[in-house]
Amino acid sequence: MAQLRLAGREGVRSEYEDIVMKLRRERHLAIAEALRERHGEGCIGGLNVSRTDLRQGTSFVLGAEIRDDTFHIQFDALKRVEGHSDLGPFHYVPVLFSEARNVHRWHRLMLASLGALIARVQKRAPSRGVIYQGDPCYATSVPFGSSARSGEDAVRDLVRMQRGDAAPPLRLNDHCAVCEFQAECRAKAIKDDNLTLLRGLGEKEQRRYAHRGIFTLTQLSHTFRPRRPGKRTQPMRRRQYGLQALAIRDRTVYVLGKPELPASPTEIFLDVEGKPDEQFVYLIGAIVRRGENEERHSFWADCKTEERRIFDQLVALLAAHPEALIFAYGAYEHAFIKRMRAGAPRKKPVDRILDRLVNALAFVYAHFYFPTYTNGLKEIGTALGCRWHDERASGMQSVAWRLHWERDRDAEWKEKLLQYNLDDCGALAAVIAFLRYASRPQDRTQDIAAGPAGELKITSVAELDKARYTLPWTTFDNPDLAFVNKCAHFDYQRQRVHVRGDAKLRRRYRDKDASKNRKLRRSKLVRITASRCPKCGACEIDPIAKPDRHLGTIPRQKRTFDLRVTQSSLKRRVVDCRATMYWCRKCGHQFAPLRYERVASHSHALMCWVIYLSVAHRVSFGAILEIFRDFFGVKLSPAELLMFRSLLARYYRPTYRAILKRLTSGPLLHADETEVTLRTGTGYVWALASITEVVYLYRPNREGAFLKEMLGGFTGVLVSDFYAAYDALACPQQKCLIHLIRDLNQEVLTHPFDTELQSIVSGFATLLRSIVATVDEHGLRRRHLRRHANPVAEFFRVLADQNLLSEPAQALRTRLLKNRERLFTFIEYDGVPWNNNAAENAIRRFAYFRDDTAPLTREKGLRDYLVLLSLFQTCRYKAVNFWQFLLSRQKDIDAFASGASSPGRRDLDLYPPGFEPPHWKRIRERNVALSPPEAGGISVTVHSTDAPE
Numbered sequence: 001m002a003q004l005r006l007a008g009r010e011g012v013r014s015e016y017e018d019i020v021m022k023l024r025r026e027r028h029l030a031i032a033e034a035l036r037e038r039h040g041e042g043c044i045g046g047l048n049v050s051r052t053d054l055r056q057g058t059s060f061v062l063g064a065e066i067r068d069d070t071f072h073i074q075f076d077a078l079k080r081v082e083g084h085s086d087l088g089p090f091h092y093v094p095v096l097f098s099e100a101r102n103v104h105r106w107h108r109l110m111l112a113s114l115g116a117l118i119a120r121v122q123k124r125a126p127s128r129g130v131i132y133q134g135d136p137c138y139a140t141s142v143p144f145g146s147s148a149r150s151g152e153d154a155v156r157d158l159v160r161m162q163r164g165d166a167a168p169p170l171r172l173n174d175h176c177a178v179c180e181f182q183a184e185c186r187a188k189a190i191k192d193d194n195l196t197l198l199r200g201l202g203e204k205e206q207r208r209y210a211h212r213g214i215f216t217l218t219q220l221s222h223t224f225r226p227r228r229p230g231k232r233t234q235p236m237r238r239r240q241y242g243l244q245a246l247a248i249r250d251r252t253v254y255v256l257g258k259p260e261l262p263a264s265p266t267e268i269f270l271d272v273e274g275k276p277d278e279q280f281v282y283l284i285g286a287i288v289r290r291g292e293n294e295e296r297h298s299f300w301a302d303c304k305t306e307e308r309r310i311f312d313q314l315v316a317l318l319a320a321h322p323e324a325l326i327f328a329y330g331a332y333e334h335a336f337i338k339r340m341r342a343g344a345p346r347k348k349p350v351d352r353i354l355d356r357l358v359n360a361l362a363f364v365y366a367h368f369y370f371p372t373y374t375n376g377l378k379e380i381g382t383a384l385g386c387r388w389h390d391e392r393a394s395g396m397q398s399v400a401w402r403l404h405w406e407r408d409r410d411a412e413w414k415e416k417l418l419q420y421n422l423d424d425c426g427a428l429a430a431v432i433a434f435l436r437y438a439s440r441p442q443d444r445t446q447d448i449a450a451g452p453a454g455e456l457k458i459t460s461v462a463e464l465d466k467a468r469y470t471l472p473w474t475t476f477d478n479p480d481l482a483f484v485n486k487c488a489h490f491d492y493q494r495q496r497v498h499v500r501g502d503a504k505l506r507r508r509y510r511d512k513d514a515s516k517n518r519k520l521r522r523s524k525l526v527r528i529t530a531s532r533c534p535k536c537g538a539c540e541i542d543p544i545a546k547p548d549r550h551l552g553t554i555p556r557q558k559r560t561f562d563l564r565v566t567q568s569s570l571k572r573r574v575v576d577c578r579a580t581m582y583w584c585r586k587c588g589h590q591f592a593p594l595r596y597e598r599v600a601s602h603s604h605a606l607m608c609w610v611i612y613l614s615v616a617h618r619v620s621f622g623a624i625l626e627i628f629r630d631f632f633g634v635k636l637s638p639a640e641l642l643m644f645r646s647l648l649a650r651y652y653r654p655t656y657r658a659i660l661k662r663l664t665s666g667p668l669l670h671a672d673e674t675e676v677t678l679r680t681g682t683g684y685v686w687a688l689a690s691i692t693e694v695v696y697l698y699r700p701n702r703e704g705a706f707l708k709e710m711l712g713g714f715t716g717v718l719v720s721d722f723y724a725a726y727d728a729l730a731c732p733q734q735k736c737l738i739h740l741i742r743d744l745n746q747e748v749l750t751h752p753f754d755t756e757l758q759s760i761v762s763g764f765a766t767l768l769r770s771i772v773a774t775v776d777e778h779g780l781r782r783r784h785l786r787r788h789a790n791p792v793a794e795f796f797r798v799l800a801d802q803n804l805l806s807e808p809a810q811a812l813r814t815r816l817l818k819n820r821e822r823l824f825t826f827i828e829y830d831g832v833p834w835n836n837n838a839a840e841n842a843i844r845r846f847a848y849f850r851d852d853t854a855p856l857t858r859e860k861g862l863r864d865y866l867v868l869l870s871l872f873q874t875c876r877y878k879a880v881n882f883w884q885f886l887l888s889r890q891k892d893i894d895a896f897a898s899g900a901s902s903p904g905r906r907d908l909d910l911y912p913p914g915f916e917p918p919h920w921k922r923i924r925e926r927n928v929a930l931s932p933p934e935a936g937g938i939s940v941t942v943h944s945t946d947a948p949e
Helices: 002-006 015-042 105-122 147-163 174-178 182-192 203-211 217-221 241-250 304-319 332-341 348-356 360-367 377-383 395-408 411-438 461-468 479-486 490-501 503-513 604-616 621-632 638-651 653-664 705-710 724-728 737-750 755-778 782-801 807-818 837-852 859-877 882-888 893-897 920-930
Strands: 043-045 060-062 065-067 072-074 077-085 088-097 128-133 138-143 252-255 266-275 280-290 293-300 325-328 357-359 457-460 524-528 541-543 556-565 570-579 582-584 668-678 681-689 694-699 717-720 733-735
Touching: 015 043, 015 060, 015 088, 015 128, 015 174, 015 395, 088 105, 105 128, 105 138, 105 147, 147 807, 174 182, 174 395, 217 241, 241 252, 252 461, 266 332, 266 395, 266 411, 280 304, 280 411, 293 304, 293 411, 304 332, 304 348, 325 332, 325 348, 325 411, 332 348, 332 357, 348 357, 357 360, 360 411, 377 411, 395 411, 457 461, 490 503, 556 604, 570 621, 604 621, 604 638, 604 859, 604 882, 621 638, 638 653, 638 859, 653 681, 653 694, 653 859, 668 837, 668 859, 681 837, 681 859, 694 837, 694 859, 705 724, 717 837, 733 737, 737 755, 737 807, 755 782, 755 807, 782 807, 837 859, 859 882, 859 893, 882 893
Parallel strands: 043 060, 088 128, 252 457, 266 325, 325 357, 524 570, 668 717, 717 733
Antiparallel strands: 060 077, 065 072, 077 088, 128 138, 266 280, 280 293, 541 582, 556 570, 668 681, 681 694
16 A cells, blocks of 8 residues: 555555544544643643654653755654653654554554664664553553564565566555455455455465465366375364465365354354453344244443443343254454453353354364455355445444444444344354255265355365375275285185195194294293291291192192393293292191282393393383394283383383483483374473483473473573574573574575575674684683674674665564674573584484374373483493393482492292282183182182382
């Protein structure tokens, strides 16, 4: 609009803009009069903005003007504040008079632009502005912050447009709804097939598409590719603008996914009209539809005090239909009901209304792509054949009608609003009917001739996928051909066909599946005895000479598999463990020694070997099973391997916690995170590391609130990437410069002809190279790195003072200035690196597991794996042999590295108290089934593992 105005063009003002301008003039005069009364002689008007006039130091200057060859701008007012400038020990800040009750984004931009202009006169940029608004008027201080740079850019853009240097590209935005050039700009955008016709498409997305050479909706429509969701893929929430452009191009409604719109015999379609700036709803409309019967209701409020009355009327209407679903379009109705709930004397009826409220726009956003430029109710309703009594009717127009009614109380304006509100309710009912119709593919075809929208085609995105995707040759539509293909697989042929004619091959496959663990020759026999009764504690116990299964005295025998480790070999060792059954002479209780119940089936050394192969060398469980079967003749199961991981994670968890405690209290901490897809969903794994230690943490999401709690007392330096969650931590931070230079390189490649961008990158690269050269020569020592402090400060000072016209260069400058305190922290400390290699290397190690095994793992299994991976990575950083550390049974890595003595070797390993292997439940159920309920008056007890010895 600014360019058209500067060119002398005039458009047709909308009714809304006319009445808002009238209100703005009235409020301007009222606020100016109030300021004159409040400040008296300290408030003058009609002053020219020059150093001579402003040096008078007047408190308020009303209607000040800047008039020169470039600008003719009138300020609403200027306010004197303390602070030295070219004018003296004070300077001026811009003042804006507003009819609005809230401060909006355009208010900030306007004040920042006026601040940039006044800064040219007083040689000091104001840090804030003031807005007078409301009735009676009150002042709101508006700090500029990052808006100050936007204001300077806006002034430069106006100067360039006035000179005619370059016409800005056409971009439709939210202001177009009230702009006098709306029809002209929209017609040009449609003719050019402009991307900004899609209202949800932000500026960042537009720039990203422009970098790919996509400038029109037709080009954008060709980028859509149906994605085949995986078995564990979460439903997509983001709007796919390529599909939206395809719907516009094909004049087709595309249905994504399988929407399930709720239904009930009675349905209520709700729409409210209000003044959002004042948080005031003045009109509520509802259509109650049950079958062919329809009721229409309207509730009108003359003023703010009547809002509660019409809300109570709405609650009474909805309470009369307790089973009905309530449909609304957008979140405005939900926000209104929730706001009114706060002051309601009875909240449960309001809660029941909120539970029944269905947002139709949420279904449209997630699943439906109409051939429209927006998802607005009027645009979609018009596409479905709905009509409004007044063709000009819109949300903005309704505000204008309400303002007209408040000024003259003419019944015509009220009638327009009532009719428009009910038209919206009717359009909502038509949209709901269409959504329900389009959600049932079994009741329609692609080209429909009947139904809610006879002129629109409805197509499922899945049908597009079928047309694009060709089934591989291994997938057969015919079930008979699929069966024949299955019978042709190599393994099937070997195990089901060839073995029938080859007795030797059949015997080998049978022997391969058989369990040979019980047939292995034992290496040692260990007998476990008891000294007292576990029930009464008496020492008068006698062994049962001849255990009898029918009497409940089952013989007790277990087998433990061990690995004997030497410097040059691993040797299998089989230990038979037998327990004597006892009878207590005092209480008559029969029992086996409790220690026997906890004897582990596999030794600590064997479990350590499994974990060493799995964690250190990433050997799969399937390969480990084959190694044990082929090398040691021992058959293991995948469930046992998972049990090994759980047992060792439990054993070494104190070591894990000690490492985490040292990291969070040390002088340096590296942090990084990565997404992981599990069998039970998606989560994030965080790596916290130092130069010598690593800990992995699992969290179900990427929220960094736990870091603030965990690192609340951390006073060292945190090295991380540019993820915003780290910025909330109150500790010195060093951002990873490797991440930054990769981004800089990508920006240069993306904008090869942007000289401003390249000058910034070149200056930063030269500065960083000199610092890295010092690091290579002297190491990370503060006394050598401190000499670069002045060049760093000079680089940022020059960067902040540059006048940049390129958007990529401006974005890069903003990023560098925002992180200036975190980019070169390492020159102020000893031993702080300028990159995040410690955490990234830890993440890279986890990535092997993430890509191969994590999708088959549950959350508990992942947490156990992370404990063991933390130990392995810490041993790796400390140059300690992970295998030897596991064998030593030590829980302190530093103590093991220093040569501390280790616990001696044991013949038998015991399960920890309270631990129950997966197969114990099956054995217990079998024993109970074999034991009779009564055996000659002798009680039989199966002891739990957590009973006291």
